[in-house]
Amino acid sequence: MGVADIRSLVLIATAIFLIAPVFLLAYVLFYNSRKKKHIEEKAQMKQAFETELIKAQAEVQEQTLQTIGADLHDNIGQLLSLISLNLNSIELTEDIAKAQKKIEASASLTLESIKELRLLGKLLHGDQLVINGLAASIEQLVLWISKADRFKVEYHVHGEAEEKNTAKDLIIFRIVQETVNNIVKHADASEIVIELTFLTDMVAVKISDNGVGFDVNSITANNKGMGLHNIYKRAMMAGGRAEIRSVPGSGSYVNIFVPYQ
Amino acid sequence: MLRLITLNVFVELVCFVVSVVCLNKDRSWPWHGMSLFLLLTCITEMLGVHFKLLYLADRAHARPNIWLYNGLLIFQALFITYVFERFINRYVRIRPVMIIGLLILATSYGYELYNHGIFIYNEITNTLMLITFVLYSLYYYYLLLKDENYINLNRSPEFWWVAGILFFYFGSTATNVFFDYLYPYHSPDVRYLSKTIFRGLNILLYGCWCYSFICKKWALQISEA
Numbered sequence: 001m002g003v004a005d006i007r008s009l010v011l012i013a014t015a016i017f018l019i020a021p022v023f024l025l026a027y028v029l030f031y032n033s034r035k036k037k038h039i040e041e042k043a044q045m046k047q048a049f050e051t052e053l054i055k056a057q058a059e060v061q062e063q064t065l066q067t068i069g070a071d072l073h074d075n076i077g078q079l080l081s082l083i084s085l086n087l088n089s090i091e092l093t094e095d096i097a098k099a100q101k102k103i104e105a106s107a108s109l110t111l112e113s114i115k116e117l118r119l120l121g122k123l124l125h126g127d128q129l130v131i132n133g134l135a136a137s138i139e140q141l142v143l144w145i146s147k148a149d150r151f152k153v154e155y156h157v158h159g160e161a162e163e164k165n166t167a168k169d170l171i172i173f174r175i176v177q178e179t180v181n182n183i184v185k186h187a188d189a190s191e192i193v194i195e196l197t198f199l200t201d202m203v204a205v206k207i208s209d210n211g212v213g214f215d216v217n218s219i220t221a222n223n224k225g226m227g228l229h230n231i232y233k234r235a236m237m238a239g240g241r242a243e244i245r246s247v248p249g250s251g252s253y254v255n256i257f258v259p260y261q
Numbered sequence: 262m263l264r265l266i267t268l269n270v271f272v273e274l275v276c277f278v279v280s281v282v283c284l285n286k287d288r289s290w291p292w293h294g295m296s297l298f299l300l301l302t303c304i305t306e307m308l309g310v311h312f313k314l315l316y317l318a319d320r321a322h323a324r325p326n327i328w329l330y331n332g333l334l335i336f337q338a339l340f341i342t343y344v345f346e347r348f349i350n351r352y353v354r355i356r357p358v359m360i361i362g363l364l365i366l367a368t369s370y371g372y373e374l375y376n377h378g379i380f381i382y383n384e385i386t387n388t389l390m391l392i393t394f395v396l397y398s399l400y401y402y403y404l405l406l407k408d409e410n411y412i413n414l415n416r417s418p419e420f421w422w423v424a425g426i427l428f429f430y431f432g433s434t435a436t437n438v439f440f441d442y443l444y445p446y447h448s449p450d451v452r453y454l455s456k457t458i459f460r461g462l463n464i465l466l467y468g469c470w471c472y473s474f475i476c477k478k479w480a481l482q483i484s485e486a
Binding site for chain 1: 415
């Protein structure tokens with residue numbers, strides 16, 4: 001082997017042994033910059049989730065206030081008017097038995113008003129609704145809808161949450177609230193079925209009705225269904241997904257799956 | 262005095278000065294010991310040049326300077342292992358492995374000293390040290406990749422310090438292996454090439470270390486602000 005060959009051999013080998021660390025360092029630096037990007041994306045997603053959470057909280061509160069407003073006007077207002085009428089119609093000179101009947105009726109109406117006010121009081125804790133857990137908050141919602149006697153509402157809970165996740169509970173509750181609200185407003189349904197299932201690491205909510213249904217594709221394509229868009233978006237924000245199926249004339253089905261740990 | 266300042270010594274002195282300027286306020290280990298280690302390296306190198314000149318002037322009475330570098334090997338093995346232990350310990354407990362590594366190096370060192378005395382370079386120990394440090398460097402980078410936290414590596418003192426070690430020890434593999442293998446064919450040309458390669462590797466090593474010390478100073482300034 002000549003001197004020139006040895007020189008070339010040593011030179012090439014050294015170059016290879018130097019290029020290898022260069023590539024390694026370049027890879028570590030490249031991977032690290034991707035790690036930075038990934039962390040930034042995660043932070044952005046977290047920020048978006050938190051924004052969505054605040055929005056959902058505000059919407060739950062707004063919905064609650066609307067319900068309270070309507071109830072004060074339609075229910076408690078009417079009850080109190082009746083009590084007032086009853087009490088005003090009592091004449092001290094009239095028959096005691098008749099007056100007693102009116103007083104008893106007023107007392108009964110007052111008790112009814114107190115019951116209504118208690119229910120309203122519970123609803124007033126709109127933003128704290130989910131503190132008692134998702135199952136309890138949906139139950140509260142079901143109770144409220146059932147009260148109107150307009151719908152037959154079935155509510156089933158399968159399993160139970162091992163640990164509470166208040167943030168996700170709020171998002172899921174808002175989706176359920178929005179879906180139910182849509183059914184009440186647009187579906188012209190007589191039956192609503194809500195099924196809440198706690199799986200090992202997932203929560204599934206199924207909401208169906210026997211209403212008029214709608215064409216999901218045309219509503220989504222025409223960008224009309226802001227409510228539908230919100231359901232999809234919120235389920236995604238919580239790391240899950242939503243499925244909406246409906247055929248005009250045969251009700252609608254909303255399935256929500258959210259990872260839950 | 263000036264005749265003692267070869268290119269290698271000059272690069273080491275520059276690195277030593279940078280370490281003093283950048284790390285004088287840093288009381289954290291292992292950074293606090295960098296200047297001391299570099300000072301020791303500079304003194305050894307300068308003494309090495311001095312003894313080499315004496316040997317070249319009077320080969321009959323003077324001894325080669327190899328014993329000095331054999332002595333430096335001990336400090337290199339101990340200090341660099343210690344620095345790696347500090348860096349890697351943030352991710353995993355590595356001390357027992359490093360103690361085993363040092364024991365292997367000590368055994369090899371003792372064996373070589375027993376075999377050929379202090380005036381012949383401990384080549385096996387040097388090669389084992391080379392392999393050990395390259396493995397530590399690769400393991401450090403592996404842990405860095407696995408770490409979920411983001412670190413700005415462009416300004417990470419640890420990253421560039423290890424980069425210097427990896428460049429020097431991995432880059433010198435070819436010269437170490439081939440040079441010894443091709444020893445019978447040595448010519449002044451090949452020896453010159455080997456020296457040139459080592460000069461280049463030294464510049465890379467101390468260049469990376471200088472930048473690492475500057476990064477450490479920046480980090481200290483940021484933490485103080």
